[in-house]
Amino acid sequence: MTTDTSPVARAMRVIDADPEQCWRALTDPDLVREYFFGTTVTSDWQVGSPITYSGEFDGKPYEDHGTVLEANEPLLLVTTFFSPSSGKADVPENYQRVTYKVQPIDGGCRVTVEQTNNASEEAAEHSSQNWQAVLDGLATVAPQA
Template identity: 50%
Template sequence: MGNDIATASLTVDAPPDDVWRALTDPATIARYYFGTTVTTDWRPGSPITWAGEYEGKRYEDHGEILEVDPPRRLRHTHFSPLGGKPDLPENHHTLTYTLTPVAGGTEVTLEQDNNDGPEAAEHAASNWRTMLAGLKETVEQAGGAAAED
């Protein structure tokens, strides 16, 4: 894999605590993260899994929680068998979510490392922009209560 970084960023019209809850509450995650079911305890060193269906195929991706610094930063690894590569550490990505307070809301930046060139990085960034747009819509429609259900 390569050193190309995929980056997606947007501003959510809600405080960082509300965005953080939406990033870490499994019921809320399912609403904006392509219907995936996330399982983890959000502690560094713990496993995380994402399960669901994509284009008619069942999947279960996995990774490890690396850093949890609410409501500022979340880092974890990610591997998807749907990528067609063997489940080896060199084929895993690290995803880093950074939440920064800005006037009227929270800037959310998501970076994914270890992409196979600029085209792969842009493809990943496009997918993450779609996911972040769903996060934004979910949090803003709920008026910050998205993760309190």
């Protein structure tokens, strides 16, 4: 087994919601669409199940995909992720691994996201900024979930 030594994108946000509310906001398609750049996500969130992310970006439709690797509701979700817009071949070594951790803390929860298999430090930094924007949006949606 090889070890992924690529740069890792990371983001974290404390959210004024309990872990169950955060989980619901991470997995409910109607809630995801509100904070995840208008993306429509489709999955049953069971280990081994597919996930699709679809929408429109810069006027062009897209459909990205992955698989649920781990799901420990409401604390951990691990998926693969692949975007055809990357220009890379749709093969496992080009998939990214995205880990969502929900940790209960006093007054809410801490949600962290890590994304591996980034092409460069610059790509990881760009993804970190995107994930931070996603978590900032999640923080507005989760308390009402």
